[in-house]
Amino acid sequence: MYSDSLREEFRKAGVKEGDTVRVTIDGLSLEGELMPKPEIGSGSTLILKLKNGYNVGMIYGKGSKIERLKTGSSDISFPKASIKPSKGLPRVLILYTGGTIGSRVDYKTGGVYMLTKPEELLHSVPEISEVASIDVKHLFSIASEDITYIEWQQIAKAIAEAAKDGYHGVVVTIGTDTMHYTSSALSFMLKGINMPVVLTGAQRSSDRGSSDAFLNLLSAVSIAAKSDAAEVGICMHRSSSDNECIFIRGTKVRKMHTSRRDAFRPINDSPLLLVKNGTEIEKLSDYRTVNEKVRAPAPSVKGGFEKKVAIVKLYPNSDPGVIGYYVDKGYKGIILEGTGLGHGPVSTDHKEFLWLPAIEKAVKDGVVVGMTSQCIYGRVHPSVYRNLRLLSNAGVIFCEDMTPETAYVKLAWLLGNYTPAETREMLPENLVGEIKSRILYREFMN
């Protein structure tokens, strides 16, 4: 959305999208066609398509000026799409929340922007209507890097309602950047959910030949419609070839590449399901199965979330004072991203880099402090430290084989729903599959 003030500028200048305009910012004037508002950027960002075909973004501020040079055609919208509910097939709800999977590049403009109607998503994947009877609900359109726990709560609520409404499963289309944080949050908020909840997205927008959107969406719908997994997970490409997707447990997954289609990898875990060609489902490892006897009742959403929880990374020369910053600000929880097995600079002779006193003080002040590893793979454990720790008052909780991201979400969720004492007890205990007692040999870089 454009900001109020920018819309007012457009109104005064009689400018609308598609018009050829001149924009002057800080003395620099550019002429071009005003493109549709991109999903990214602030409310004062506008995109001009220059005569050389190049799109340029500009931030419109105080003293900037926009003039209309030529009225444009208004033909920059999308073709209409429609969905017909297919009778007799399992009912699946698609929750649309934004992200690349819900965006497309306009060939005329070159700009990436959001679909005006989520139903357009289905337009290009007719196979979906043979798999499930689809309803689409447009929750919001937010780039995933801007999603907060407030949106997580909205998604959790919508899923619980879908369970109550008797859907066989739910697909959440969402931006990929923080998808694994969202899948962790939903795993905890919807603990005990009795249906498949499948998050999916795309690394490339859905109108590109190379897009992963179609296979991801079809595979996700297939899982939601046909599988017996009572799990929250992420369904994305298994490899860069475009014929297989995997369904990975929502608490054991991480975006491991900035751009590849197979960016989402299981961490210390195996994928739960393989989906071949979008519809053929194979079980790859054990998961919680749907209890058909109690399908209808909605799960009770435990949606509390403590926003005063931080991730703090330990690295050479790092400043332990940042712990004090969070403690002073009233933070209730801190997840440390330690080195190796869960270490940190706790016995260096260079006092300014010594973390132990700051950590001890935080724990004494009632902050719940958890330890994870920036290695990402593997398990932290106090090892020979265990006894030191038992007898000491440091009280850092080792978070087993959880990723820093899952441990962070879990800690914030626990503190939002339980007392600090209960939180300390539950943080290193498995609740929804986020902690495994044994990591298999193949579960490294797989």
Added chain:
Amino acid sequence: MYSDSLREEFRKAGVKEGDTVRVTIDGLSLEGELMPKPEIGSGSTLILKLKNGYNVGMIYGKGSKIERLKTGSSDISFPKASIKPSKGLPRVLILYTGGTIGSRVDYKTGGVYMLTKPEELLHSVPEISEVASIDVKHLFSIASEDITYIEWQQIAKAIAEAAKDGYHGVVVTIGTDTMHYTSSALSFMLKGINMPVVLTGAQRSSDRGSSDAFLNLLSAVSIAAKSDAAEVGICMHRSSSDNECIFIRGTKVRKMHTSRRDAFRPINDSPLLLVKNGTEIEKLSDYRTVNEKVRAPAPSVKGGFEKKVAIVKLYPNSDPGVIGYYVDKGYKGIILEGTGLGHGPVSTDHKEFLWLPAIEKAVKDGVVVGMTSQCIYGRVHPSVYRNLRLLSNAGVIFCEDMTPETAYVKLAWLLGNYTPAETREMLPENLVGEIKSRILYREFMN
């Protein structure tokens, strides 16, 4: 080292390592044999071997008490080791800095502690004397999680001296936790070094049957003695089988597992060398080669390092105020660990989670801000943001395909040796192989 006060307590009680003692802390009394000081823990930590064979760590504080029950034998030291320089072979210097590779488990006590003499390292790898003529220099014994830039400077200086002394190559034995930070730092500090500099360590201590120490050390010495690579890199296990090691460029490597022997993986890069059975070297990809004509002259060490540089991770619900904390503290540089292609919460409606204003202010205050991705693999790029960025004043520098850790070390090194303006220019430019223009398909999770 025990603290002064604890040594005084030992003196008063007439207690030495090996004695059977009773220790009372906070009303809890335990009896057992006083074990050698472990490398880990603070100066007031002591280890007791209980009668049940279990080792327990205790933190000796005010009001604690120690009594001698029985004088022990003093037979808890190591067997003596010796090295004989081998004539006619390439000269290799081993710099010993501590870490698991320089520690062993005493079978009598079960305690892990440092070797008293680094030469003991060589005791169990007789093959080394057939590969190189070895000298060992004991720089210090510090667990890698406690190493700071001050130790990096010491190591760099010692390597430069070794180059001047005509060594063919240098092996640095070091703890694994922060080895990749150290290898990055040395890559920059020793830019232009004309010899192989090989960091190695062990995930399991060197007296265990499953130890990776022997193959790692032999392979590292082979590279230092026989290869023509003028590169700083890390030599560790290629896989979990104990016959192959790889040599990975020091700026393109990361510890990716808390405990596996093959924990060190190349990131957005291929290994440079393969070493089979400890001695057979194969080239796997291109690297800078030694210029034999100018071998002798020492490199000029650019050892400056700005300690006021931080890594800050962006994640859902994260607090942008932490940027202000660092700015107020006089920080000169910040590396952001963004999501995906280098994003962050810059347009959320929830103002408390909006990062853009804090980042803009930091840049305006002269802080050099770089963007990396917590995905680890892949490249950040401003993408459609590029133009927004060029025209905006935000001024965040996208750090290409560098890991957050390498970008952090590079930024701190640049600020320690160059002006902020020069730093801004050099941060996204390749200096020592840390930035590649193209990532190969296989260079993901390999």
